[in-house]
Amino acid sequence: MRTVLTSPTKATSVPGRPVPGNNKRRSKLNLGLPGIIWVLAVCAIPTAVMLGTSFFTYEGASVTGPVTLENYTDLFSDSYFRSVLLDTVWMAAAVGVICLILGTLVAHFLVRSNSRLRGLVILLVILPLVSSVVVRTYGWLVLLENGGLINSVAMDLGLIDAPIAFIGSRFAVIIGLVHVLLPFSVFTIMSSLQGVDSSLERASRDLGAGPVATFRRITIPLIAPGLISGFILTFTISIGAYATVAVLGGGSLQTLAVLVRERMVTSLEWGQAAAIAAIILVIGAFVVGLLLSFSRKTRIPGVSE
Amino acid sequence: MSITQNTRHNAQSDTSDTPVRGGSSVALRDIRKSLGGSTIVHKLSFDVQPSEFLTLLGPSGCGKTTTLNMVAGFISPDSGSIILDDEAVTSEPPNKRDSTMVFQQYALFPHLTIGENIAYGLKNRKVPASEIRKRVDGALQRVGLDGQEDRYPKQLSGGQQQRVALARAIVVEPKVLLLDEPLSNLDLKLREQLRLEIKHLQRDLGLTTIFVTHDQTEALVMSDRIAVMRDGRIEQLGTPAEIYNSPSNEFVAGFVGQSNLVDAKFLRRDGDRCIVELNDGTQVSVRISAEPTPTSDTPIRVLFRPESLHLIDTTEDASSPSIDGHALEVVNEGDNATVEVEISGGKTITVRVPDPSGTVLPVPGDSVRVAIPSETGLALLT
Amino acid sequence: MKNNRGSIARAGNALRNVLLVLTMFFVTVPMLVVVWTSIQPNTYPKFPPTQFSLKWWNEALTGEWMRPLALSAEIAGIATIISVILGSAAAYALARSNSRARTMLEGFLTSPLLLPEIVISLAVLQFISMFGGSWLGPELLIAAHVTIGIPFVVRTVGVSLVGVDPLWERAAYDLGASRLRTFFTITLPLMKSGIFAGALFAFIMSFNNVELSLFLTSRSATTLPIKILNYMEFEYSPSLAAVAVTGMAGILLIAVIASRFTRMTDFIGGR
Numbered sequence: 001m002r003t004v005l006t007s008p009t010k011a012t013s014v015p016g017r018p019v020p021g022n023n024k025r026r027s028k029l030n031l032g033l034p035g036i037i038w039v040l041a042v043c044a045i046p047t048a049v050m051l052g053t054s055f056f057t058y059e060g061a062s063v064t065g066p067v068t069l070e071n072y073t074d075l076f077s078d079s080y081f082r083s084v085l086l087d088t089v090w091m092a093a094a095v096g097v098i099c100l101i102l103g104t105l106v107a108h109f110l111v112r113s114n115s116r117l118r119g120l121v122i123l124l125v126i127l128p129l130v131s132s133v134v135v136r137t138y139g140w141l142v143l144l145e146n147g148g149l150i151n152s153v154a155m156d157l158g159l160i161d162a163p164i165a166f167i168g169s170r171f172a173v174i175i176g177l178v179h180v181l182l183p184f185s186v187f188t189i190m191s192s193l194q195g196v197d198s199s200l201e202r203a204s205r206d207l208g209a210g211p212v213a214t215f216r217r218i219t220i221p222l223i224a225p226g227l228i229s230g231f232i233l234t235f236t237i238s239i240g241a242y243a244t245v246a247v248l249g250g251g252s253l254q255t256l257a258v259l260v261r262e263r264m265v266t267s268l269e270w271g272q273a274a275a276i277a278a279i280i281l282v283i284g285a286f287v288v289g290l291l292l293s294f295s296r297k298t299r300i301p302g303v304s305e
Numbered sequence: 306m307s308i309t310q311n312t313r314h315n316a317q318s319d320t321s322d323t324p325v326r327g328g329s330s331v332a333l334r335d336i337r338k339s340l341g342g343s344t345i346v347h348k349l350s351f352d353v354q355p356s357e358f359l360t361l362l363g364p365s366g367c368g369k370t371t372t373l374n375m376v377a378g379f380i381s382p383d384s385g386s387i388i389l390d391d392e393a394v395t396s397e398p399p400n401k402r403d404s405t406m407v408f409q410q411y412a413l414f415p416h417l418t419i420g421e422n423i424a425y426g427l428k429n430r431k432v433p434a435s436e437i438r439k440r441v442d443g444a445l446q447r448v449g450l451d452g453q454e455d456r457y458p459k460q461l462s463g464g465q466q467q468r469v470a471l472a473r474a475i476v477v478e479p480k481v482l483l484l485d486e487p488l489s490n491l492d493l494k495l496r497e498q499l500r501l502e503i504k505h506l507q508r509d510l511g512l513t514t515i516f517v518t519h520d521q522t523e524a525l526v527m528s529d530r531i532a533v534m535r536d537g538r539i540e541q542l543g544t545p546a547e548i549y550n551s552p553s554n555e556f557v558a559g560f561v562g563q564s565n566l567v568d569a570k571f572l573r574r575d576g577d578r579c580i581v582e583l584n585d586g587t588q589v590s591v592r593i594s595a596e597p598t599p600t601s602d603t604p605i606r607v608l609f610r611p612e613s614l615h616l617i618d619t620t621e622d623a624s625s626p627s628i629d630g631h632a633l634e635v636v637n638e639g640d641n642a643t644v645e646v647e648i649s650g651g652k653t654i655t656v657r658v659p660d661p662s663g664t665v666l667p668v669p670g671d672s673v674r675v676a677i678p679s680e681t682g683l684a685l686l687t
Numbered sequence: 688m689k690n691n692r693g694s695i696a697r698a699g700n701a702l703r704n705v706l707l708v709l710t711m712f713f714v715t716v717p718m719l720v721v722v723w724t725s726i727q728p729n730t731y732p733k734f735p736p737t738q739f740s741l742k743w744w745n746e747a748l749t750g751e752w753m754r755p756l757a758l759s760a761e762i763a764g765i766a767t768i769i770s771v772i773l774g775s776a777a778a779y780a781l782a783r784s785n786s787r788a789r790t791m792l793e794g795f796l797t798s799p800l801l802l803p804e805i806v807i808s809l810a811v812l813q814f815i816s817m818f819g820g821s822w823l824g825p826e827l828l829i830a831a832h833v834t835i836g837i838p839f840v841v842r843t844v845g846v847s848l849v850g851v852d853p854l855w856e857r858a859a860y861d862l863g864a865s866r867l868r869t870f871f872t873i874t875l876p877l878m879k880s881g882i883f884a885g886a887l888f889a890f891i892m893s894f895n896n897v898e899l900s901l902f903l904t905s906r907s908a909t910t911l912p913i914k915i916l917n918y919m920e921f922e923y924s925p926s927l928a929a930v931a932v933t934g935m936a937g938i939l940l941i942a943v944i945a946s947r948f949t950r951m952t953d954f955i956g957g958r
Contacts, residue, residue: 032781032796035774035837038773038837039796043799044795046813105706109707127718128718130935132894132895132934134895135721136717136718136721139719141919142724152731152734179713179717242898243912243916260809274809277805281803399860401863406861410852410854425862425864474862
């Protein structure tokens, strides 16, 4: 549940009019200091330090040796790691795209329809947010296991002779992640869609465009920033997701996040774990940067982000 | 316009009949304020008499709101002093000053009921609960909202909300009531109605009031005196009649009321009158302020209010001076009509025709003659 | 021609509705399955559901599971309180400061949400052990959870403060209230819904957290989700379903309580 929340827009102070206590501005900013220090100490500094130490030699848990690229060269020379890296990125991309499609569908319904079922749909979308990843993953396990619901029902019906091994497949992991992340894309796209005046869509219909053409040529361009941030959100969570992959990957399908845990806990290679974490971070930052610059370049003047 | 009589009447009744409570006096002395490198208010001084309704009138950016905020205590002046009832309050914070403000955007607390909103200032003043009840009821009655105390601001219309804001400000019986464009968020009809309500309330209670507006009609209708401001300075301070009839310069003339400014040449002075020659050679007797007297042949400008000019038949031999031109635009508003007349030199002047139903209005293109009754114009020194 | 287009539109609408219904099924079914699994006797529930049993609950409602549940609740509770205090103060500071400082600081305070949690978790573990500490415990979990609680509170309180016109504070000040009194009578009540929403999010994020806690739990201090996860990776037992349902019920209860004070959707969907 990351950037789902709408960020506060500008305060409603009257422009050009002095706000009382302007000279107290500094003292008010001090109120933010404890929070900033906390985030620095428990998040920013450790992360920066780890990025740095991933270029050092580790001995067990302690940083010993000289500056080296060894942690990285070891990783990249390993063909298994390369395949895991590729798997991670494309599964995350697939999850992002599927979430966008389904998220747009649901968000459009929630914002534009006046159906009485809206409340129910909102509830159903919020519910997974409230329940833990672990609960949801457990549900999929029950459904997808060899002896699970889907297989047993399909076999009873005679659709299949032997159970399909869903667990351990990319399919299962993607399904699981989409389920976990769908609410994020729904809410991001929803808030973007709420900013689009529905009369624009009506005007398009009035000018002779069909519903599909209207959606493609009017709605999509206007909510593009929301779509992009929705994708960023689901993608970055996906590349760092652990629980869903660990369970539905059945131990055989791995992603970078699972690999980090394995290197840390099983093989005690802290240096490599740090390097993999750094790679996760870099991929995330790269995709965010790429998409944000794209979204900035295509930004329509006067249309708020 | 019958402003002259109206306000005179108001001024009289203020001083004689009604002082329910003695108001307090406010004085500003040499107030200066700059923000972000530019000076907003220059060495401003003025006095507000007890129970007086004083208006700061001017375009946006003239420093009127800043001045009001300094009286309220939201902004402290760079130099100068603010005196409330012979007591300097310049460095007092707003919560220690006995002034209350009615804001343009109402500023009612959305989470408090109407009653709680009105009681807010009284609670801060540690007024006993039983008295709070009584005074809140009284205030609600005054603004015609009795029985509404349990509703929330969002449930009221804009006009009602502003009445509540007014009640909230007057219920604490402030030494001075500050009105920051309280009517400009309302629609025209409501604005006209609330103008009078506020005026009555202020007069009944004898509240010393400073009112900030950019709306000249509001200022003319409501004020005992008006200070016309521009660029942080007072251009003219006087009664509505003085401001309207004898503006001290072109800015005031242009800002208050509709005005025709005509280029002319000063010829000679005759007491508080003078003779000027218009561009087409017509000589007119107009009023002139006491000092200074310009030298002969100095170019000056003459102000004619549209309602002081008449359209006459071109064949009629005018008994008073007149200018010839032709009609450019004729707008009939029912109770009066305005005719734009192009005169020699490409200038246009506006003439108001009262009660146009009985007369034949010209159509655009017609030749017309504009009569200038003597002593209706005012010479303005450029 | 016209007719044709109309029927295409109708078909499109129908298709959209079918997709919508399927999506909702997709969202809901796994959670229903968990609940169902916990109240039937078999290892894998059999369709159609006919049998009922609470035998898995006997295994679930034991100290082995209730202790991590209590610890999770305790950690989430404390982390929420700290997040709310630090986050609300920061949000107030941001809302009343000029835009450049505000954008930068808000970006920084919400940055933990953009970092993959597993990366933060690893970084914190390595950072701690760099100083020779093997100091894993509830305190460290709380400290870490606060860093992702703060961003939520900053956002939700920030959103609620957008609705607090500084003019109201001026009006209160003008009506004789001191700055402190203005804050407590005007600003705080109006921030309330944002504070409750932020607290709710912070609690849920902490209580359900997996990735951030991954490297920071120890044998003596294991949270419920981590414990379930560890168990699930090696073994499948429907008693986990009962445990999971217990956790979900706890969160739902808190969500219901919190929703009495706030409209959560205000902060999720924007406006």
